[in-house]
Amino acid sequence: MMYEQQQQFHHHQTNKLDMRRKAADHRRTSIQEAESLEVVDLSGMSLDSLPIPSINLGTIYKLDLSNNNLQMIPESLTARLLNVVVLDVHSNQLKCLPNSIGCLSKLKVLDVSGNLLESLPKTIENCRSLEELNANFNKLRQLPDTIGFELINLKTLSINCNKIVILPQSLTHLTSLRVLDARLNCLKSLPEDLENLINLEVLNISQNFQYLETLPYSIGLLMSLVELDVSYNKITTLPDSIGCLRKLQKLSLEGNPLVSPPMDVVEQGLSAVKGYLSEKMNNDHKSPKKKSWVGKLVKYGTFNGALRNHRSEERERFIMSDFRAIDGLASPRHIGMFSPRRLFSPRSYFTK
Template structure:
C-alpha cells in the first residue's frame, strides 16, 4: 500500500500497485519501481505516505476531488515518469513539479488550473503535456526554450489569448492542439517546428482572423485544422505543403481561396494557392528582385537605372568596386534568412 492510513479511512476499492523491473525506462535497474493507482477513490486530500516515494515511476491520482498536491510530496517523486492528475479540482500545480527531472508524461486535464508554474521548464525530459479543459490564460513565456523533448502539447478548451513566442523552439513537437481558446494570433516563426505533423487551432471563433505565412513552411505537416475562425485568406505558402493530407477550413469567411475552389477539395486548394504564389513572384509589377534592390541601395557597385534590364546590368562589377562590409551590420543581418528571401513580402520597401 502506498498510504498506510488509506487502509483505515477509505472503504473504497483497494489501492492498485504494481512492481516493474523495467524501471519505466528511466529508473534504477537494481531496484523495483512501483506503479501506484489511486484513481476514482473520491479522495479530497492525500495523507502521509508510508511508501518510499523515490521508487514510484507512475502515479495515477485521476478522477478524485483533490484541490491541491503537497509541495513536499512532489519533490520526493525523484523517479517519476508518468503523473496523471486529470479530473480533479486542482487550481494550481506545486512549484516542486520542477523537481521531476525524469517526468515524460504529465496529464493535468479537467481541472481548474489558471496557470502552469514556471518551474515546469525544468522537466526537460517531458514528452507529453496535456492541460486540456482548464482555465489557462497563458503559458510560461520561455517554456519552448527548455522543453526541447516535448512531442505533444495539448492545451485545448482553455482561455489562451496567444501562444508564447518560444513555442517555435519546440523542435521535437509533433502534435499541437490549441483549439477552443481565444487565440488572436499565432507565432510568426512556426517554420522552426520541423517535426510538427498535426496543428489544430480550430474554434477560436471571432478571435483568430489571420494565419502566419510560416504555416506553409511546416514541411512535416500532415493535418491542419483552422476551422471555425475568422480567417478570410489562407497563406499562399500552404500550397507548398507536400505532405499535407487533411485541411479543415469550414466555418471561415474565406475569400482566398474562394468557396468554389474549397469545395473541390485539398488538391484544388493547394493548386490554387501555389498558382497564386507563383504568379505573385513572376509578375513584374509586384516586386523587383532583391538583387536589384541591393544595387539601388548602393550595396553593390553600379548605378540605379530605370527599367529591369538596367538593374540586372548594374549588378556586373567592373574594375572599380565598392566594399560590401556593410552587409555585416545589424541593419542587414536579418535580410538573408530563407524565410525572408522566399517570403512574398519584401524586406525592402520602395
C-alpha cells in the same frame, strides 16, 4: 610475427567480450531498477487530500491521482517523486500546481487536464525530459513565456478548451514538437517563425471562433505537417504559402468566411486548394510591386517544381550577391539563440 598477431587477436577478442559483459550488466541493472519501481494507482477514490504514503516516494515510476477531489498537491510530496516518469492528476479540482514540480527531472508524461488551473508554474520548464503535456479543459490564460526554450524534448502539447489569447513566441523553438492542439481557446494570432517547428505533423487551432482572423505566412513552411485544422474561425484569406505543404494530407477549413480560396475551390478538396494557392503565389510574386523572401524562394524554384529550370549559374549569382553563409547558425536548432528574448534575458542561454 605470427605470435604477435595471435596476441593482438586474443587481446581484441578479450576487449569485445568485456564490452559485451558491460553492456549486459548495464541492461541487467536497468531492468532491475525498473522492476524495483512501482506504479501507484489512487484514481477514482473521491480523495480530498492525499494519504500519508506507506512506501518510499522515490520508488514510484507512475503515480495516478486522477478522478478525485484534490484541490492541491503538497510541495513536499512532489519534490520527493524523484523517479516518477508518468504523473496523472486529471479530473480533480486543482487551482494550481506545486512549484516543486520542477524537481521531476525524469518526468516524461504530465496530465493535468480537467482541473481549474489558470496558469502553469514557471518551474515546469525544468522538466526537460517532458515529452507529453496535456493541460486540456482548464482555465489557462497563457503559458510561461520561456517554456519553448527549455522543454526541448516535448513532442505533444495539448492545451485545448482553455482561455488562451496568445501563444508565447518561444513555442517556435520546440523543434521536437509533433502535435500542437490549441483548439477551443481565444487565440487572436499565432507566433511568427513557425518554420522552426521542423517536426510538427499535426496542428489544430480550430474553434477559436470570432478571435482568429489571420494565419502567419510561415505556416506554409511547416514541411512535416500532415494535418492542419483551422475550422470555425474568422479567417477570410489563407496564406498562399499553404500551397507549399507537400506532406499535407488533411486540411479542415469549414466554418470560416473564406474569400481566398473561394468556396467553389474549397469544395473540390485539398488538391484543388493547394493548386489554387500555388498558382496565386507564383502570379503574385511575378509582380515587381510585391516582393518578399518567400517570393524569392518561389522564383528560384525552392517551392514550385515548375520554376526549377532557371539556369544554375543565375541561381548561384542570386545567392552569392544577396547572402553570406554562416555555417550552422541558420538551422532551427541555433537560430533561436539570437532572438531578442534570449539576448536580453537576465539568464544566459549560452551556457550548457
